[in-house]
Each structure stands twice: as structure tokens, then as C-alpha cells.
Amino acid sequence: MTLPPLPRTILWIALLKFVYILDFLMLMPLGPDVAAALAFPPDQLGWASTAYMVGSILSGTLAVGFIDRLPRKPVMLWGMILFSLSTLAVIAAKDLPTLLALRLATGFFGGPVVAAALAAVVDLTPPAQRGTAMGRVMAGFSLAAIVGVPAMLELSRLAGWAAPFAVVAALGGVLVVAMALWFPHTCSAGEDSPDVSMGTLLRRGPVRLACLVQGLSHFASFLIVPVFATFFLLNLGVPRDRLGTLYLVGGIAAFLVMQAGGWLVDRIGPMRVVVGATGAVVVGASAFLGESVLPPLLLFVAFMAGNAARNVSLAAALSNVPSPHERGGFMALKGVVEDVSIAVAALVSSLVLATENQRLTGTFWLGLLAIGVSLAVPLWLARLAAPRSGGALSGDAETQTAER
Incomplete structure (x- = not known):
């Protein structure tokens, strides 16, 4: 074609x-x-x-x-x-x-x-x-x-x-x-292609690993993304009129890093980009652990840029997992995993956080959880890329060995 x-x-x-x-x-x-x-x-x-x-x-x-x-x-x-x-x-x-x-x-x-x-x-x-x-x-x-x-x-x-x-x-x-x-x-895919269902997809080990990696990434991000603004206002004392600038700079950084991250994935592979991006996410999430020598703007930009690079890298890497006849079904399944992960993250965040004396409490544990889950993402991605998993990130699944 x-x-x-x-x-x-x-x-x-x-x-x-x-x-x-x-x-x-x-x-x-x-x-x-x-x-x-x-x-x-x-x-x-x-x-x-x-x-x-x-x-x-x-x-x-x-x-x-x-x-x-x-x-x-x-x-x-x-x-x-x-x-x-x-x-x-x-x-x-x-x-x-x-x-x-x-x-x-x-x-x-x-x-x-x-x-x-x-x-x-x-x-x-x-x-x-x-x-x-x-x-x-x-x-x-x-x-x-x-x-x-x-x-x-x-x-x-x-x-x-x-x-x-x-x-x-x-x-x-x-x-x-x-x-x-x-x-x-x-x-x-055509009428003569094998049937695709949630069950047939999830019976494949690489698909399960891909869903786990995607779910962990979104869960870690959305533990803290919705509460960043409130945390900066109440706990770090960032003035309300600076929030717009904060999000503007963070958004621009994310946009630029997405383009650079995608370019790097095509040249050095997704694994290295995900590792570097996870490092930036961890630096940004460390704001929730307590006093930091870094200014809030830098922490926020690090998180936004790292999260953007990780999302692009995972999107490119995981696109190699499904066979051509199941790409749409796989993308739909991945979307379901993302939505469920976001919903669970919102629930966990609401259980961990509370407001006391005009400050958010529980932020240390929320940040620690986000960092721990973030660090698991490249570990599970490496397992997905390993030969025993069929090297599922190296190319379309039809060019790889049969079920792994």
C-alpha cells in the first residue's frame, strides 16, 4: 500500500x-x-x-x-x-x-x-x-x-x-x-479475519502487559493531575493570579516535548525515552513529598513534560502489540483501560486527601504512591519488550512468533 x-x-x-x-x-x-x-x-x-x-x-x-x-x-x-x-x-x-x-x-x-x-x-x-x-x-x-x-x-x-x-x-x-x-x-480487517473480542485480546500475554503498562501510567498521572492547582494554592502558597501562567508554561512545555519525544522514539526506541520521561515525572511529583529546593514552576513543568513524553512513547510502543486485524479493538480496549484507571485514580485520591486548616493533607502518601507506580511503568514495559514476551515492541504482531 x-x-x-x-x-x-x-x-x-x-x-x-x-x-x-x-x-x-x-x-x-x-x-x-x-x-x-x-x-x-x-x-x-x-x-x-x-x-x-x-x-x-x-x-x-x-x-x-x-x-x-x-x-x-x-x-x-x-x-x-x-x-x-x-x-x-x-x-x-x-x-x-x-x-x-x-x-x-x-x-x-x-x-x-x-x-x-x-x-x-x-x-x-x-x-x-x-x-x-x-x-x-x-x-x-x-x-x-x-x-x-x-x-x-x-x-x-x-x-x-x-x-x-x-x-x-x-x-x-x-x-x-x-x-x-x-x-x-x-x-x-475483512470478513475472513479472525474474530476479535475482549476475551481473545486479553488471552494474549503481550496485550495484558500492554494494558497493565497503560493503566499504570494513567493511574499514576491522574492521582495528582486534578489536585495540582489546589495543592499549589493551599500548600505551596502560589498566588491565584499565577496559576494561569503556570498552566500556560506547562502546556507549552508538554506540547514541545511531545514532538521531541516522538522524534526520539523513532531514533532511539521507546524504552530510553520512557525511562527519561519517568525521571521527569518523579521529579515533578516530588513536590508532594514536602519541602523542595526547586521552584513550583520547575516542578510543574518537569511533571507535565515528562508525562507528555511518556504518553507519546507508550502510544508508539504499544501500537506494535496488536496484529493488523485487531488494531481497532486493541485501541478500544486501551481506551477502556485508560478511563478505568483515571476513575480509580480519582477515587484513591479522594480517599487519601483531606482538607485541614485550609491545607491539603495526605499529599505525602499520594505523591509517594504516584512515584512508586510511575517507576513501575518502565519495568513492565521492559518485560513487554523482552524476548520471552515475544519482543512485542519491535514491530507488528504478525511478524512476531505466535502466542507467546
């Missing part, structure tokens, strides 16, 4: 990732505006994110068995249409239950879109370019945080809480039209 130019192909998927992530990220910052308009307590807004995640987990679980039977492009287009319509429908919400139902639907339709998109990246990109390709695709996350969320906050201030949802839905619609015209067609 003749490969299309990498920048053109990856651009569409990066834009799709941008819209998907922006839709997810913007709700919490918009929370006070949405809660006031729909007349529910702001502390209940977390249920909307939970509903979104539940929808994504449900659809991801269902998609494992069928997504590789369908061409990638129609799955992305129809999924994006339903995703955009669900986002648009949020502007008609009148109360919290309606909002929860619509956010569950948005997550449900969005999950398979991302799985098909990531599978398409692997379909259209040779292994030697996947680090660079994943870096460009995952740049959509950083751009959504750096540019998208602040823009949506300002739009909500000027035009009301519903305007951001309408704009994101419109962006999704424009992207659907553009991709229908210009995104290359990619084929499904």
Missing part, C-alpha cells in the same frame, strides 16, 4: 483529537457558569465528567468486537457526527439529569471515534515513523488545554455558557466535512 504523506494524514486525526479533548476538558472550567444556568450545586458537576467516562467505557467495551470489521473512515465520520450532535444538544439541557444523560451520550459516541482514529494512524504509518506520528496526533491534547479551554472560557463570559458547546459542535461538523472530502480511505 502506498502511504499518504504523513503530515496530511496526521493533521486530520490531530484535529479530531483536539475537538474530542476540548469537549471533555472544557466542562470543568465552565462548571460555575453551567451550574448557575441549570440551577444545581457546583460540587455536583463532577458527575458530568463521570457520566462522560461511563459512556466512553461502555462504547469502548462494545467496540472491541466490531470496530475492526468496519472501515476506519466511516466509523470516524459517523461517530463524529453523533458526537457533535450530542455536544450541541447540551445547550438544550434544563437540569442536571439532562446534562448527565447528554454527556454520557457524548462520551459513548466519542470513544469509538478515537479508537478508530488511532488505529488509522497505525494503519497508515510505518513503525519507523509512529513516534513522530503519535507526537503530532497527541499534540491535540496540549493545544486543547493551551488554546481551546481559555478561548471557551472567554466565549462563555461574552456569549453565555451554551456558546462553547455550540462552537465545539460546529468545529466537529466542519471537521466531518473536511475529512469526508480529504481523509484517505483505510480498509477494515
Whole structure:
């Protein structure tokens, strides 16, 4: 198969990732505006994110068995249409239950879109370019945080809480039209390919190891990502008006490191990049252990950059685990693992942390847990790459020995 130019192909998927992530990220910052308009307590807004995640987990679980039977492009287009319509429908919400139902639907339709998109990246990109390709695709996350969320906050201030949802839905619609015209067609695995299911995937040792590595990485990150701002304000005394600068610098660092990390993965392999990235994550997470000689900005940038590099490296490395006929199912399964890991991390964080005298307590144990789990990521990744596991990171699974 003749490969299309990498920048053109990856651009569409990066834009799709941008819209998907922006839709997810913007709700919490918009929370006070949405809660006031729909007349529910702001502390209940977390249920909307939970509903979104539940929808994504449900659809991801269902998609494992069928997504590789369908061409990638129609799955992305129809999924994006339903995703955009669900986002648009949020502007008609009148109360919290309606909002929860619509956010569950948005997550449900969005999950398979991302799985098909990531599978398409692997379909259209040779292994030697996947680090660079994943870096460009995952740049959509950083751009959504750096540019998208602040823009949506300002739009909500000027035009009301519903305007951001309408704009994101419109962006999704424009992207659907553009991709229908210009995104290359990619084929499904075919009717004669072996059946793919959650069970058939998880019976393979490398797939289980890949899920473990991905789960550990997301669990470690989301133990502390949601509480960074509160910790900096209450425990480190960072002024409120400096938080914006903190996140802007951290986001820019993550964006740049994603591109550099992807480039390095293609040249020196994912293992070394993951080890270096884990070191940066550990330095950043050490802020939670107590007094540090490093300033908060440097600690935050180290964490954000290390986490970004680790995410790109793992995305490129784990893309080599599935065979071609199960790439979509594997991506859907990986998405389910990510969502469950984030949910468990949020639960653990809420159990460990408390507020006392306007300070967070339990931060030492939370930071220690995040560091310990982070250090386990390269260890399990090395086991996945070991010859006894079939060298599952060295290339597509069809070129490796049979079940390992």
C-alpha cells in the first residue's frame, strides 16, 4: 500500500483529537457558569465528567468486537457526527439529569471515534515513523488545554455558557466535512479475519502487559493531575493570579516535548525515552513529598513534560502489540483501560486527601504512591519488550512468533 504523506494524514486525526479533548476538558472550567444556568450545586458537576467516562467505557467495551470489521473512515465520520450532535444538544439541557444523560451520550459516541482514529494512524504509518506520528496526533491534547479551554472560557463570559458547546459542535461538523472530502480511505480487517473480542485480546500475554503498562501510567498521572492547582494554592502558597501562567508554561512545555519525544522514539526506541520521561515525572511529583529546593514552576513543568513524553512513547510502543486485524479493538480496549484507571485514580485520591486548616493533607502518601507506580511503568514495559514476551515492541504482531 502506498502511504499518504504523513503530515496530511496526521493533521486530520490531530484535529479530531483536539475537538474530542476540548469537549471533555472544557466542562470543568465552565462548571460555575453551567451550574448557575441549570440551577444545581457546583460540587455536583463532577458527575458530568463521570457520566462522560461511563459512556466512553461502555462504547469502548462494545467496540472491541466490531470496530475492526468496519472501515476506519466511516466509523470516524459517523461517530463524529453523533458526537457533535450530542455536544450541541447540551445547550438544550434544563437540569442536571439532562446534562448527565447528554454527556454520557457524548462520551459513548466519542470513544469509538478515537479508537478508530488511532488505529488509522497505525494503519497508515510505518513503525519507523509512529513516534513522530503519535507526537503530532497527541499534540491535540496540549493545544486543547493551551488554546481551546481559555478561548471557551472567554466565549462563555461574552456569549453565555451554551456558546462553547455550540462552537465545539460546529468545529466537529466542519471537521466531518473536511475529512469526508480529504481523509484517505483505510480498509477494515475483512470478513475472513479472525474474530476479535475482549476475551481473545486479553488471552494474549503481550496485550495484558500492554494494558497493565497503560493503566499504570494513567493511574499514576491522574492521582495528582486534578489536585495540582489546589495543592499549589493551599500548600505551596502560589498566588491565584499565577496559576494561569503556570498552566500556560506547562502546556507549552508538554506540547514541545511531545514532538521531541516522538522524534526520539523513532531514533532511539521507546524504552530510553520512557525511562527519561519517568525521571521527569518523579521529579515533578516530588513536590508532594514536602519541602523542595526547586521552584513550583520547575516542578510543574518537569511533571507535565515528562508525562507528555511518556504518553507519546507508550502510544508508539504499544501500537506494535496488536496484529493488523485487531488494531481497532486493541485501541478500544486501551481506551477502556485508560478511563478505568483515571476513575480509580480519582477515587484513591479522594480517599487519601483531606482538607485541614485550609491545607491539603495526605499529599505525602499520594505523591509517594504516584512515584512508586510511575517507576513501575518502565519495568513492565521492559518485560513487554523482552524476548520471552515475544519482543512485542519491535514491530507488528504478525511478524512476531505466535502466542507467546
